[in-house]
Amino acid sequence: MPRVGMEPIRRAALVKATIAEVGLKGSLDVTVARIAKRAGVSSGLAHHYFGGKEDLLFAAMRHILTLYGASVRAQLLRAGTPRDRLAAIIRASFGPDNFEPHVIAAWLSFYVHAQSDPGARRLLGIYQARLGSNLTHALRPLASSRAPDIARTLASVIDGLYIRHALGGAPDGPQATARVLALADVLVDAA
Amino acid sequence: MPRVGMEPIRRAALVKATIAEVGLKGSLDVTVARIAKRAGVSSGLAHHYFGGKEDLLFAAMRHILTLYGASVRAQLLRAGTPRDRLAAIIRASFGPDNFEPHVIAAWLSFYVHAQSDPGARRLLGIYQARLGSNLTHALRPLASSRAPDIARTLASVIDGLYIRHALGGAPDGPQATARVLALADVLVDAA
DNA sequence: AACTTGATTGACTCATCAATCAACATAACA
């Protein structure tokens, strides 16, 4: 049933299947054949649309980052006060999407992968910079010159909570959000 | 030059070589042959002393945990006041040993591995429980009933800072220690 | 109808690696 114009559909399906397989395995040790099968295509097609396994993994990583970025922007739209903006960023970081088991698994794997793959490291650098910048801007009216420092600490807690929840069976986004937000309040209030 | 009583020597060498290779690769995707070569023995010997690759990785993981535990105990011995004890635990977590690139890489990989390997997950559970318990005990005199909650937050920051430093080029243990300790002070002071 | 282009497959190649095994070397002991 070959039709013309399948490329974007196949690419999306393969990226989605990649994330699913990575989540299932809990690591990047997945086979192109399995990914292709899940996407409902042959292994050859995966190589046709993506250069190879590496590019496929990279595309999956970028996709997750894109989703995260969109989620942050969506949350920020509904935020009025600086405190709201802070809450929005944190809530996005622990949103249900980011907290689904297979997405958590993908994030963890990508962290490790970033150690050896410069491209992956670059992507994570972008994520970290954006998170830091978002937090700093939201904190600026609340903590002026201390904003960058507080932002760094908050960013670390967010990353750390990811691991905890990833390994701890039952991830609880709202609880994680509340914890970070409470911490933010304390840090802002501390003279 | 085979002598009797080589077993402990070989085991130690293989575990050390495993950690080195994992650190070099930045992932658990290492070959038994390379590990064996680095340890100065044949690949067959690695299988002789350890059941297989899995057991070798597990032993390496346990070794790192053992080193960390010893480091915590050593730091705690020199601690007098509760504040000192707190500082000691944090300092151990960010001690030079734990912060060597190959150890960080091993930790990260083991985190990911714990998602699929129950044995690894168990080990990490022990680490997390011990860290939490140590922190809680140190915090008890400083924050009484709020101690467990503060401990959880601190543990998350510690984990999060690990990732940041692992991906951020130049790991700075003392700086990380200072950041966490400052955070602890703020949290304890907050009524 | 003939031709072109994109989509798609599955078999094939080639490399990698974990694990096994037979063989041999050395030491301890009888």
Place this chain on the structure above:
DNA sequence: TGTTATGTTGATTGATGAGTCAATCAAGTT
């Protein structure tokens, strides 16, 4: 001096998986 324990090697096997390729099929295009 055998005999047994331990230590050690490296060749081999068998499985797995990435990437390639020739061939096929369906839609447009002229």
